[in-house]
Amino acid sequence: MSEVPRAEAPPTVHRVEVVYRDEIPDPRGRAAATLLTEAGLRGLECVRTARLYVLEGASDPDRIARELLVDPVVERHAVDAPCLPEKGPQTRVLTVVRRPGVMDPASASVRRGVHDLGERVEAVRTAWRYYLMGELDDAAERLAIRVLANATVEEVLVGPARVPGSLGQRLPPGRSAARVSLNDLEEDALLGLARGRGLSLDLEEMRAVQQHFLRLGREPTDVELETIAQTWSEHCKHKTFAAPIRYTGPEGRREVVDGIFRTFIVAATRAIAAPWCVSVFEDNAGVVAFDGPWCLSFKVETHNHPSALEPYGGAGTGLGGVIRDTLGTGLGARPIASTDVFCLGPPDLPALEVPPGVLHPRRVLRGVVAGVRDYGNRMGIPTVNGALVFDRRYAANPLVYCGSVGLVPRDRVAKEARSGDLVVAVGGRTGRDGIHGATFSSAALDESSETLSSGAVQIGDPITEKRLADAVLAARDRGLHRSITDCGAGGFSSAVGEMARGLGAEVDLDQAPLKYPGLGPAEVWISEAQERMVLAVPPAALEGLRALCAEEDVEVAVLGRFTDSGRLVLSWHGETVGDLDLAFLHEGMPRPERVARWDAPRRASTGTGEGRTPRPRRPSGEVLLALLSGWDTCSREWVVRQYDHEVQGAAAVRPLVGPWEGPSDAAVLAPLAGSRRGVAIACGLAPRYGDLDPYRMAACSIDEAVRNAVAVGADPARIAILDNFAWGDPSDPATLGALVRAAQACHDVAVGLGTPFISGKDSLNNVYRHEGRATAIPGTLLVSALGVLEDVTRSITMDLKGPGHRLHAVGLTRDEVGGSAWGALEGLEGGEAPAVDAGRARAIYAAVHQAMGQGLVLACHDASEGGLGVALAEMALAGEAGLEVDLGRLPVDGDLDDARRLWSESASRLLLEAAPEAAGALEACLAGLPHADIGATTASGRLVVRGTSGGEVLEAPLEALREAWRTPLGRALEGGSP
Amino acid sequence: MKGPRSGRGVRPRVVVLRTAGTNCDLETVHALQRAGAEAERVHVRRLAERPADLGRYAILVLPGGFTYGDDVAAGRVLAVELRARLGDALGEFVAHGGLVLGVCNGFQVLVRAGLLPGGPAALGPEPQATLAANESNRFECRWVHVSVRGGGSPWLPERDEVWPLPVAHGEGRFLTRGPAVLEALEREGRVAFRYVDERGRPGGYPANPNGSAHHIAGVTDPTGQVLGLMPHPERNVEPWHHPAWTRLGVRAAGEGLALFRRGVAAARSG
Structure with a gap:
């Protein structure tokens, strides 16, 4: 093989360094200083940053700098000299440059600009320089290197002398x-x-x-x-x-599962046989009918391992990859929306508890958000829906899911x-x-x-x-x-x-x-x-394709070329x-039988009615504030604002709704100009229930995704779903047994709700091994839902609309606090995870949708994590509207205390705001289903909840609820991009 | 070269310029068509091959996006390209009464090319203003209120108004090269859009989402024909675009449509 070619006399290399003028604050420097201080760097006074352009063979580097690289209003530059003093006891200079072979997109843009100026340049490389000012020792410098650069893709040159020299790629030649x-x-x-x-x-x-x-x-x-x-x-x-599995279920029942995918996922879709499914499990994404000649596609992927090592690049290319799945669906679908779900270690994980070789969850979160932001925003695709889930077991194996929704003409689906x-x-x-x-x-x-x-x-x-x-x-x-x-x-x-x-x-x-x-x-x-x-291009079309691509x-x-030989011949x-x-390549793979087993964990009671004395509990008001400000519930505004969720001009229901910007259940878009047909995009996941029962975990994930779509107005008869499993080591029979059990629920609940799977993906072996010990993630199923609305102007948002309205609860509350946010807060062990009655859920969703169609529903929100209590607070704070609720009127199963009424996370429940005069018509829609008028909206600016005995169990001003809910994530992550 | 008059008529012709990384072109075309124009997306490369084609249009729109990745600085590389390949044609276009609109990245391009705030005479490598990194150092997407200065530009309503519009940018902080430029803009009434709170008064973050001097969200050139703004009027066109439409009720159209209607009407009658 040939070596990397080198010119006899290397062309001259010039360095252009650009900094903010001294009187202009350097926001990037400020952000870096925050990160460094947060990482424990002491003695830092300030950070200034410089962009460094290394130009090889440039005709007039100073003119290139002045007319292309520098903003004279706020910046200044120097050619072949530093912009700031490089030496001195108080200064350390670090230059962060991408490793050879790592993409540097700016390079091509600079070359284009140089060309337009009528100048010449042969190669361009860009880097960032950090001038760290303060009393810093070598240990501080080493810490700074770790914080400011990711060794996986970047290298750091220390001090003034070390600047990137020649741009020749220092790569070993290929074999x-x-x-x-x-x-x-x-x-x-x-x-x-x-x-x-x-x-x-x-x-x-x-x-x-x-x-x-x-x-x-x-x-x-x-x-x-x-x-x-x-x-x-x-x-x-x-x-x-795909593998056949010998599965031993609860009570020792044995069966052979002929492939999880075929037996549970495909079978459910076949059983539902929805006529609006256009292409399922065949293409890069599932395709459903939408509006006249238009279809929708949806695909969700994981990009976990790369994101663990390099969160920015990993999440960015994760989104880029799933967008290409959309482009590769049928003959090409137009991407109209993206989704992202991250499962991470908690942002406040103490540094000592971060596993060796693993990035801190805060750094991962900042990186993955920036990765999705930069890829999605630049592509001009709105990122409209997602979720964040925090658990220590994700710290070493963070999960990064990215989804992409596309529009494709029906006559361009077959290929x-x-x-x-x-x-x-x-x-x-x-x-x-x-x-x-x-x-x-x-x-x-x-x-x-x-x-x-x-x-x-x-x-x-x-x-x-x-x-x-x-x-x-x-x-x-x-x-x-x-x-x-x-x-x-x-x-x-x-x-x-x-x-x-x-x-x-x-x-x-x-x-x-x-x-x-x-x-x-x-x-x-x-x-x-x-x-x-x-x-695959017919030879006659090649010239047309070349011309089109030249233009773009x-x-x-x-x-x-493709042949009919049945062989793949490479030269x-x-x-x-x-x-x-x-045939060997695609079918020659052995299909060994796997072994799986699932044993129900021994359940501990959580106290009600079984003679155990519950430990003294916090007052409900305190619980509510703690839940609202908890990582799993608090506002995602810090993330959402960084994504362009408005581009393409299709947004009808956004991620944050109401005057105080509460959490929307789902996004709604009107993607076709001139049409009011809408698409709802939602998700559901509930990994915490999996510790008690993977079946209920999966059932709740589906139910939540579907419920969220219904809450914004999607027609429950037109909802397609996607399954994305992220699991541990499948060679462990118990881990695989949990997967089988989760997949069984997928089948049963999808069929029960009439919501077919159209696409899915799995990511296994999410295990971290260190010193002989293995830590696996909790078995995680992300369910994404794609719903259709006849008319986006009939969408419903979750913010309370104003005083004088009634609040109705639909669905049954049971003693299901196992795996709940309240249980985690109070340190309760065991209990029942919420069970899904899919038949009843289906009836509830149909009835609520009917009520929405009649214009009876002013606001709708689902009760899930944090139970009724959190849902009430979210509706009130989103709408800046007071609310008074009587727990005694809540439809419940059995004898439930006030705490369980407030915090149980029973599935399939929705809260509806309606005008008092709508009561009769609403009753007609909901007849035969568990439902009740549980309270009223007020002008009091407070959330008031009365218990079963009639006394107030919770009373809080909306400002306090809002403050608790809104601020935690931003406060934990403030400090800008990594 | 034919003057832009040839693009006028009942449905004035609009060129929506696109290149690698342009991504608000489709909804911008839609807004223009709703406003009564005949809008067409054209790649900058094609227009650069035949700059005289600009004369076939009454309006030039530079839509939002991340042209060339916003590498170096937002809009910079396209600004250099416009100056180099279409500078003369742009000057002539405005001199003949053509209207120019730059939204978000398009505004950034116009400012970096010098066309704003100085107009065609200022096209060149010494821009008088910039759209620098947001004070927050972050890309932010949120709805803001802007006060619209009535009159003074064919794009703007006759009277002062307050519009809700979304912003979505990381580099939108309007700063000028020295206070004199800012004072001239104010004196000549060329601050077309200013960030305000919901009651119409200027305020700090987040009412002013990026830290712009004098809360400036958009400016015109001395003729008023060239307008640039960071907020996205094309994203507040449909009845369901306003973020509070589920509270306010479904309206006939969003406020942003007025801007396109004014521009199109001016091109029709001009």
Whole structure:
């Protein structure tokens, strides 16, 4: 292989440094100072930042600086000199620069600007410099390096002398294709080979590969081996969800589950057989009918492991990846909304309790929010719905879910590559980024992951993806391609391998445009460089595609063609480096039986009616303030405001609603100009119930997602759902047993509610190993809901609309405080997790929707985490409206004390505000269902709750509730971007 | 070059300029069409090939987005491109009575190119104002109130009004090169939009979401034909756009539509 080419005489390198003028405050410096102080840095007086541009071969660096790089109103600059004193006892200078091979999107923009100025530059690299002022020792400097840079993608040059010099990529050259000796290996050696190459294949799978090549009478090439490993990875093939499972359930009942996915998820959708499901489980996203010729697509993905190591890049590329799923749905769907759900360690986790090699939850949260913000906002896709869940067990394995909703014409949903079509790559170039992402994300993390897996972490370039999106959607409308898929995990190997299924393909790997020279064929084939897609293009359409892409500034490369050979043939500069049977690739994977077991945990009583004396409890007013300000309930405003949730001009119900901006149950958009048809987007997850019963956990997750969509006005007969499981180690029978039990609930509740699954994904092995101990996340199921509203002007928001109205509770409250927020606050163990009666829930949602259709409902909110008490407070504070409620009138099951009436988290409950004169019509809608008028809205500016004995059990001014709810997250995270 | 008059008529022709990273073009076209215009999205690259084509339009709109990733600074790279490739055509366009609107990133581009606040005469590498990083150092999306200065620009209503509009930006802090520029803007009545609270009075954060000098949210050039603003009028056009529509009731249209209607009406009659 050739070395990185170097010119004989390297071109001159100039450094342009730009700082804020001395009289202008430096907001980035202030934010850095806050982060450093929070991290425990002592003696810091102030931080100033400088942007550094390293220009190679620039014709006139000073003019480039003045006319392109500097804002003369607030900034000044220096060429080949520092802007601020670099030396002195009180100053330390750190320069943070991206590691070689890590995307630097600004570089291309600067080159374009230089060109427009009529100047020249050969290469551009950007960096940030931090001037730290104060009494700082070397230990402080080391701490600052850790806080200001992420070693996974950045390096820090210390002091004045060290500045980036030549821009030549210091990358080792790629290996060319090589035979791998496999066929003679014994067990240990087979496993050693898999481990050494990071293949994430187990012994049985390695044996199947060995058998295959023994039959062929030859050794595999490294390209072939990598292709098989990528295709068979848990990430791509979902082995656990497809495997037959010997399951032992409660009371020792045994059964064989013929694949979780088929038995519980697909079966539910088949049983429901909704006529409006257009494409389910086939494409990159599920597709449902929407409005006339338009369909909606929805897909949610996880990007957990990369986000644990580099939260900003991990979450950004997570969102970028799921947006490409939308672009790759049918012949291309237009992304209209994004969602994000983060499960993290608590923001106030003491530093000593952060596991080794793991970033603090605050840093993870800041990073993932910034990653989603920068990718979503720049793409111009509103991020409209999401959730935050905090639990210590997520500290080492944070979960990052990103979702994308798209619009696609019904006649552009079907796709099929044909033999003779060209294999065309469009979008970004291929580099060494993200090699082994698919196999890495299928393995567990440990304290060394940070250093070993840096190749698997990347920084995205949303503008490249925006250009790609513009081009793909135009190509769709002009009918230039017959099939499309995105390059996600596994890169070209997965994309082409999937599209060629049932056909065949010949691919010239040397035709892929590269970011830099030196990649070998295996690297090109499995690179997970972002912002790339593969199209199947009829030869006659190629010129049209080239012209369109030239206009949009998108690179096009013909990599090969689809055939009918049933083989995937890969070549590299004329030499065949891989020749795989597609049937073996897709169906040759062993499907070993797994073992799963679920034992009900021993339940402790929480006190009611069983003779146990409950411990003295806090007064309800105090509980309410504590719950409202708790991490799981407090306002998400700090996150929400950083996302553009208005772009595309479709928002009808936003994440924060009412004059005091309470938490909306779901988002509603009117995405088609000139139409009032709406789409509701909601989610539900309840991992805490899983410790008591994964079945109820999953049931509540579905019920909550659906209920949230119904609360804003979605038609419950038109709600599709997505399942995204994040689980621990499936080779542990108890962990897998919990998964089976959760999946059973998915089936039962989805069928009961009539809400089909249309897409889903699983992320397993979310386990952190340290010193022989393993910590797994709580089994987590995110359910996302996509609902349709006939008319967005009939949407309902959760803020109370004003005094003089009645408040109705619908649904039954039971003694279900197990896993509740109140239970956690009071330290109660055990108890019942909420159970879902899907039949009754369905009836409730239909009745509430009917009442909404008749215009009877002024506000609607679901009662879930924190129970009735929190729901009441949220409605009141959102609407800046007083509320007086009588717990004695609440529909309950059995004999419940006031605390349980307030804090039990029973499922399927909604609170409705209605005018007094609507009572009769409302009664007609709700007849036969548990419901009651439990109080009235007032002008008192207070929330007042009376207990069953008639006395006040809770009384609080709205300002106090609002203050408790609104401030905690912002206060914990204030300090700006990482 | 033909003057922009050729773009006039019952449905004035509007060019909505786009490039890599433009992302508010579709809803801006929709707002213009609702206001009675014939709006067309055109890639800057195509217009740069034939700058004279600008003369076929009555209105030029630079919509919101993150052109070229807002690398270096928001709107900077597109501003350099406009100056280099379309500078003369822009000057001629305004001289012939063409209207120009820049929203959010479009405003940033106009300011960085010098077209605002100075007008075509000030096009060049020495801008008199900037839209710097928000004081919060964060991108923020929220609804604000702006007081609209009546008269003085074909884009604006005849009388002063207060509109609710959403902002969504990280670099919107309007600052000028020295106090004289600011004083001239005030004296000449070219502060078209000012951040105010719900009662119409200037206030601190969050009423002023970014720390702009004199609470400035939008300005015009000396002719009034060129208008730029950080808030998004195209996001307050439909009856359900106002964040409190579930309390206020469904209206015929949002306040932002008035801006497009005024501009389109002016182009029609001008």
